[in-house]
Amino acid sequence: MSRIMLVEDEEAIAQTLLYALETEGFTTTWVRLGHEALASFAAQDIRLMILDVGLPDINGFELCREIRRHSEVPILFLTARHGEIDRVLGLELGGDDYVTKPFSPREVVARVRRILKRSEPKAQQEPLPASSLEVSVAHGRAVYHGVQLRLTRYELLLLSVLHSQPGRIFSRGVLMDAVWTDALDTDERTVDTHIKTLRAKLREIKPELDPIQTHRGLGYSLQLGS
Ligand code: CA
Numbered sequence: 001m002s003r004i005m006l007v008e009d010e011e012a013i014a015q016t017l018l019y020a021l022e023t024e025g026f027t028t029t030w031v032r033l034g035h036e037a038l039a040s041f042a043a044q045d046i047r048l049m050i051l052d053v054g055l056p057d058i059n060g061f062e063l064c065r066e067i068r069r070h071s072e073v074p075i076l077f078l079t080a081r082h083g084e085i086d087r088v089l090g091l092e093l094g095g096d097d098y099v100t101k102p103f104s105p106r107e108v109v110a111r112v113r114r115i116l117k118r119s120e121p122k123a124q125q126e127p128l129p130a131s132s133l134e135v136s137v138a139h140g141r142a143v144y145h146g147v148q149l150r151l152t153r154y155e156l157l158l159l160s161v162l163h164s165q166p167g168r169i170f171s172r173g174v175l176m177d178a179v180w181t182d183a184l185d186t187d188e189r190t191v192d193t194h195i196k197t198l199r200a201k202l203r204e205i206k207p208e209l210d211p212i213q214t215h216r217g218l219g220y221s222l223q224l225g226s
Helices: 011-023 034-043 061-066 082-089 107-118 155-165 172-179 188-205
Strands: 003-007 027-031 050-054 074-077 099-100 133-136 141-144 210-217 218-221
Touching: 003 011, 003 034, 003 099, 011 027, 011 172, 027 034, 034 050, 034 061, 034 074, 050 061, 074 107, 099 107, 107 155, 141 155, 155 172, 155 188, 155 218, 172 188, 172 218, 188 210
Parallel strands: 003 027, 003 050, 050 074, 074 099
Antiparallel strands: 133 141, 210 218
16 A cells, blocks of 8 residues: 655654544554664655655654665655745755645645655556657656657646646646645746746747647647647
């Protein structure tokens, strides 16, 4: 099933989180230290890792980097300071999301669900022609007509959401919720701004195509014509 590994040295926080996760039907593994996490991760089938940045033995970021050498497992960071967030968001670090302490266990469970949903293999979808568009958030990469796009994290996430259901119209609100999960001070114009830069980057590769459609009053969709 969906086994979640929690790497957290503070017992009170760990117990609260484990309780919340198990109540929601997840199976959990808890370790307190980074080196235990590495050993335990290698021995088990872990679907998602919740990783405290402030561990006594290894820094959570270093642990993430170590895990990324072997695995694309989704990683949700628990951070103590807002100052750590920029680093968490760095794609090169390979984290998928973060929450800042103190957090509500319910919020963490919601994030876990969201990440798992996002990382589900899309077995039902027809494979896109290799010439069109491939998006992988886990790999921090989008390839459009064979050319790798140079995207910011938000542009990549935005494209990934649109690409998850080509043709579906996503409202700005839905895109905000899906992409700017952490942002407190953004509004829906942020979506427009990023769509604009995304379009420009797609146009650099294929000037004659405009795969992102604007639906006035409704939102945006991605049209990948043949
Ligand atoms: Ca800690």
